[in-house]
Amino acid sequence: xxxxxxxxxxxxxxxxxxxxxxxxxxxxxxxxxxxxxxxxxxxxxxxxxxxxxxxxxxxxxxxxxxxxxxxxxxxxxxxxxxxxxxxxxxxxxxxxxxxxxxxxxxxxxxxxxxxxxxxxxxxxxxxxxxxxxxxxxxxxxxxxxxxxxxxxxxxxxxxxxxxxxxxxxxxxxxxxxxxxxxxxxxxxxxxxxxxxxxxxxxxxxxxxxxxxxxxxxxxxxxxxxxxxxxxxxxxxxxxxxxxxxxxxxxxxxxxxxxxxxxxxxxxxxxxxxxxxxxxxxxxxxxxxxxxxxxxxxxxxxxxxxxxxxxxxxxxxxxxxxxxxxxxxxxxxxxxxxxxxxxxxxxxxxxxxxxxxxxxxxxxxxxxxxxxxxxxxxxxxxxxxxxxxxxxxxxxxxxxxxxxxxxxxxxxxxxxxxxxxxxxxxxxxxxxxxxxxxxxxxxxxxxxxxxxxxxxxxxxxxxxxxxxxxxxxxxxxxxxxxxxxxxxxxxxxxxxxxxxxxxxxxxxxxxxxxxxxxxxxxxxxxxxxxxxxxxxxxxxxxxxxxxxxxxxxxxxxxxxxxxxxxxxxxxxxxxxxxxxxxxxxxxxxxxxxxxxxxxxxxxxxxxxxxxxxxxxxxxxxxxxxxxxxxxxxxxxxxxxxxxxxxxxxxxxxxxxxxxxxxxxxxxxxxxxxxxxxxxxxxxxxxxxxxxxxxxxxxxxxxxxxxxxxxxxxxxxxxxxxxxxxxxxxxxxxxxxxxxxxxxxxxxxxxxxxxxxxxxxxxxxxxxxxxxxxxxxxxxxxxxxxxxxxxxxxxxxxxxxxxxxxxxxxxxxxxxxxxxxxxxxxxxxxxxxxxxxxxxxxxxxxxxxxxxxxxxxxxxxxxxxxxxxxxxxxxxxxxxxxxxxxxxxxxxxxxxxxxxxxxxxxxxxxxxxxxxxxxxxxxxxxxxxxxxxxxxxxxxxxxxxxxxxxxxxxxxxxxxxx
Numbered sequence: 001x002x003x004x005x006x007x008x009x010x011x012x013x014x015x016x017x018x019x020x021x022x023x024x025x026x027x028x029x030x031x032x033x034x035x036x037x038x039x040x041x042x043x044x045x046x047x048x049x050x051x052x053x054x055x056x057x058x059x060x061x062x063x064x065x066x067x068x069x070x071x072x073x074x075x076x077x078x079x080x081x082x083x084x085x086x087x088x089x090x091x092x093x094x095x096x097x098x099x100x101x102x103x104x105x106x107x108x109x110x111x112x113x114x115x116x117x118x119x120x121x122x123x124x125x126x127x128x129x130x131x132x133x134x135x136x137x138x139x140x141x142x143x144x145x146x147x148x149x150x151x152x153x154x155x156x157x158x159x160x161x162x163x164x165x166x167x168x169x170x171x172x173x174x175x176x177x178x179x180x181x182x183x184x185x186x187x188x189x190x191x192x193x194x195x196x197x198x199x200x201x202x203x204x205x206x207x208x209x210x211x212x213x214x215x216x217x218x219x220x221x222x223x224x225x226x227x228x229x230x231x232x233x234x235x236x237x238x239x240x241x242x243x244x245x246x247x248x249x250x251x252x253x254x255x256x257x258x259x260x261x262x263x264x265x266x267x268x269x270x271x272x273x274x275x276x277x278x279x280x281x282x283x284x285x286x287x288x289x290x291x292x293x294x295x296x297x298x299x300x301x302x303x304x305x306x307x308x309x310x311x312x313x314x315x316x317x318x319x320x321x322x323x324x325x326x327x328x329x330x331x332x333x334x335x336x337x338x339x340x341x342x343x344x345x346x347x348x349x350x351x352x353x354x355x356x357x358x359x360x361x362x363x364x365x366x367x368x369x370x371x372x373x374x375x376x377x378x379x380x381x382x383x384x385x386x387x388x389x390x391x392x393x394x395x396x397x398x399x400x401x402x403x404x405x406x407x408x409x410x411x412x413x414x415x416x417x418x419x420x421x422x423x424x425x426x427x428x429x430x431x432x433x434x435x436x437x438x439x440x441x442x443x444x445x446x447x448x449x450x451x452x453x454x455x456x457x458x459x460x461x462x463x464x465x466x467x468x469x470x471x472x473x474x475x476x477x478x479x480x481x482x483x484x485x486x487x488x489x490x491x492x493x494x495x496x497x498x499x500x501x502x503x504x505x506x507x508x509x510x511x512x513x514x515x516x517x518x519x520x521x522x523x524x525x526x527x528x529x530x531x532x533x534x535x536x537x538x539x540x541x542x543x544x545x546x547x548x549x550x551x552x553x554x555x556x557x558x559x560x561x562x563x564x565x566x567x568x569x570x571x572x573x574x575x576x577x578x579x580x581x582x583x584x585x586x587x588x589x590x591x592x593x594x595x596x597x598x599x600x601x602x603x604x605x606x607x608x609x610x611x612x613x614x615x616x617x618x619x620x621x622x623x624x625x626x627x628x629x630x631x632x633x634x635x636x637x638x639x640x641x642x643x644x645x646x647x648x649x650x651x652x653x654x655x656x657x658x659x660x661x662x663x664x665x666x667x668x669x670x671x672x673x674x675x676x677x678x679x680x681x682x683x684x685x686x687x688x689x690x691x692x693x694x695x696x697x698x699x700x701x702x703x704x705x706x707x708x709x710x711x712x713x714x715x716x717x718x719x720x721x722x723x724x725x726x727x728x729x730x731x732x733x734x735x736x737x738x739x740x741x742x743x744x745x746x747x748x749x750x751x752x753x754x755x756x757x758x759x760x761x762x763x764x765x766x767x768x769x770x771x772x773x774x775x776x777x778x779x780x781x782x783x784x785x786x787x788x789x790x791x792x793x794x795x796x797x798x799x800x801x802x803x804x805x806x807x808x809x810x811x812x813x814x815x816x817x818x819x820x821x822x823x824x825x826x827x828x829x830x831x832x833x834x835x836x837x838x839x840x841x842x843x844x845x846x847x848x849x850x851x852x853x854x855x856x857x858x859x860x861x862x863x864x865x866x867x868x869x870x871x872x873x874x875x876x877x878x879x880x881x882x883x884x885x886x887x888x889x890x891x892x893x894x895x896x897x898x899x900x901x902x903x904x905x906x907x908x909x910x911x912x913x914x915x916x917x918x919x920x921x922x923x924x925x926x927x928x929x930x931x932x933x934x935x936x937x938x939x940x941x942x943x944x945x946x947x948x949x950x951x952x953x954x955x956x957x958x959x960x
Contacts, residue, residue: 053081062621089125100193135180143207226525248541248605258507266477290353309355314344358486365473379451383434409515454512456519482508548633562798571599592616593623636837662686770848773841811946816958852936862893873905885925
């Protein structure tokens with residue numbers, strides 16, 4: 001069955017911007033735009049149609065919240081070329097072919113809000129990306145995925161559209177998008193409707209098979225659903241059933257019903273059926289007599305010794321594979337031998353057991369306690385005196401509850417060679433017509449995977465039998481065990497009716513308990529989750545996410561340092577790598593979901609601090625669902641013109657994803673002095689904490705927030721109310737007596753409560769107060785630590801022990817002092833400032849630092865706008881001399897182009913050409929700077945290869 005998409009407008013034309021998305025809506029509000037497929041009064045001539053003009057690229061899965069939706073989506077860049085003005089109505093036969101091939105498109109309401117709405121739009125004429133969106137959704141729906149969200153939006157780049165659709169299974173979603181492109185091209189090419197329909201059927205079949213391969217099994221799904229109901233994070237670790245529950249130090253892992261508590265010895269014991277029988281027999285539990293045979297002759301000997309009838313089963317059988325029917329003589333044993341040996345996984349060992357009678361029951365024991373019992377009935381049909389076994393199977397398989405494998409609550413009845421062979425034992429065939437009411441079994445075993453069904457018997461279990469099954473699980477040592485019992489009646493003690501325990505299973509399937517064909521469903525996933533997380537157990541670690549244009553890395557490192565200072569094991573991600581404590585785990589720009597997963601899946605981590613950049617959000621999504629603290633520092637011009645983000649407002653939309661995913665009991669920490677950031681307080685579901693360096697009373701957003709009792713971290717500039725502030729600080733465990741030579745103090749306020757934390761000029765990161773742009777970063781760290789319950793004196797101690805250095809903040813305000821030659825005493829400042837706002841803050845700081853001369857090596861990344869590069873140059877015109885260089889990766893610019901734009905900016909700022917030199921290579925440029933420095937000078941390097949620059953400066957005799 002297909003699933004209708006939400007109302008969908010005609011897509012806007014390129015250049016139209018989107019509105020800020022609502023924080024808790026799963027969709028993105030749609031812009032009010034002119035209809036893209038509206039027709040003029042006079043019908044235009046039929047355009048020439050080239051299907052290959054439709055180009056889809058960068059098809060990618062965004063895992064977790066992203067720019068378009070707070071849930072996973074598939075995104076695709078679509079270029080139409082000559083098809084840009086072509087609609088579905090312009091191509092004869094296009095709509096008819098699609099609707100014939102996919103009649104379920106009639107169920108899509110689209111913007112009409114009623115069944116058939118999308119097909120109406122097709123016939124009237126709609127934009128081709130809109131068609132792609134609906135087809136990508138419908139192909140997934142036909143393959144069994146419940147997906148409804150879809151959007152088409154202009155990318156902002158000329159001629160490029162973004163097609164966005166939801167997905168359940170990443171591989172299926174990606175392939176469905178590729179298939180949708182192929183189907184649309186085929187329809188544009190005039191492929192006949194019947195041929196297109198055949199192709200779509202094959203496509204859906206392949207997608208369904210792919211979905212089956214990657215879909216979680218029913219047991220894993222049940223546990224995952226129960227975990228999600230409890231708010232426990234779930235992370236899939238592979239394309240199978242290996243799943244992580246929880247985060248960091250509190251993570252647990254499951255695979256089906258096997259947990260990370262499951263004993264390997266117990267699993268091995270359960271797989272050896274003979275050893276299992278011995279263990280159970282040793283504690284007095286009823287087990288069938290038998291032994292292990294290594295060849296046919298030995299099997300016949302054992303059968304004779306235990307007495308006929310017997311059965312054979314592989315020593316390590318599962319799912320009923322290789323288990324024989326009842327065998328009444330030696331010839332039967334020899335005939336069954338080959339099948340039993342063929343199903344054995346670990347060798348030619350076969351168990352010969354006395355044949356036991358009784359109905360097949362599975363008892364589930366979790367954590368030593370019986371939680372469910374189900375009678376398992378083998379696959380069967382019931383005759384009506386008129387139809388054949390084949391016809392009865394077909395009727396049963398028409399039941400919508402039956403499907404292939406585990407995709408439905410029941411599995412299709414088998415009609416294969418094994419079925420034929422089993423029927424033959426009872427002198428029947430598939431064409432036999434059973435009498436009315438006659439039950440015809442199709443399998444000897446009652447496994448649900450071969451079409452069996454189950455009847456809940458939990459409430460009928462005799463207390464003695466409950467004890468026996470719990471003893472069996474305990475004897476084998478399994479935390480989750482499936483006990484297979486043959487008994488005519490579970491309400492009668494096993495010892496009184498000849499019952500036997502025939503197996504103890506590790507990782508037992510639980511579908512028979514959660515979805516019995518008859519009786520009460522049992523939520524057996526709940527005790528499994530209780531086993532992993534007893535009531536009151538933590539399931540998560542604090543997750544703090546930091547975004548903004550500038551200051552992210554420094555803020556992340558400072559927050560991580562504060563938590564480390566309190567004895568926590570901290571994992572954090574930055575633009576220069578992934579760190580555990582302060583040890584580099586992986587080097588590189590690690591601000592996306594891959595890096596976050598390294599931290600969140602590490603069982604030693606107490607706190608995760610994640611730098612989150614715009615690129616990762618646009619390219620791959622967050623990769624995680626919620627955070628406890630979401631920090632947004634600022635939104636300034638950087639990376640504009642890339643990936644469809646052309647304005648500050650669009651950049652703010654990207655960064656606003658972070659406050660949008662703050663959990664309701666969490667906190668969004670926002671810079672109230674940046675209007676675009678302050679506006680994000682409307683998007684978060686958590687509590688808002690504001691940051692401000694504006695003088696008291698000058699920011700109305702801050703004053704209103706304080707008046708409502710909100711939390712503010714800010715810089716205060718005078719000693720007003722200092723005595724009262726000290727008194728309150730002492731009462732609440734703060735740091736009274738904080739004083740600043742400059743009169744500036746980092747302060748926490750909550751309503752009327754005022755807690756001074758530290759004087760601005762005593763915090764090392766501020767370089768004596770000169771690095772004024774660092775104030776917001778410090779405030780953000782103070783606020784993040786405070787809302788996570790850190791003591792005020794611990795926050796202060798952490799701030800005072802965090803120094804800008806290559807060890808703690810590589811490439812961020814690293815100041816080294818030269819120690820030899822004529823330059824002895826000169827300082828070199830190495831920083832990664834790479835956009836106008838960052839450079840402006842750096843230049844402001846440098847002008848506040850005492851120096852005889854100020855010289856600089858200046859560059860900027862080539863993928864910034866021309867005006868950004870000129871602005872960097874203009875800002876650097878305050879230096880006494882400048883060496884211009886270009887990065888090794890010019891990011892699409894021609895050699896010399898970056899330097900030329902920077903030089904234009906230097907001229908505009910008033911620096912004479914004579915004070916400017918160009919040295920293309922970064923290393924040579926740094927050497928040139930070092931050669932020019934004299935005692936008392938300050939050299940500044942805007943570094944690309946930070947580590948390389950630091951090493952070169954150290955080799956020149958620098959320390960620090």
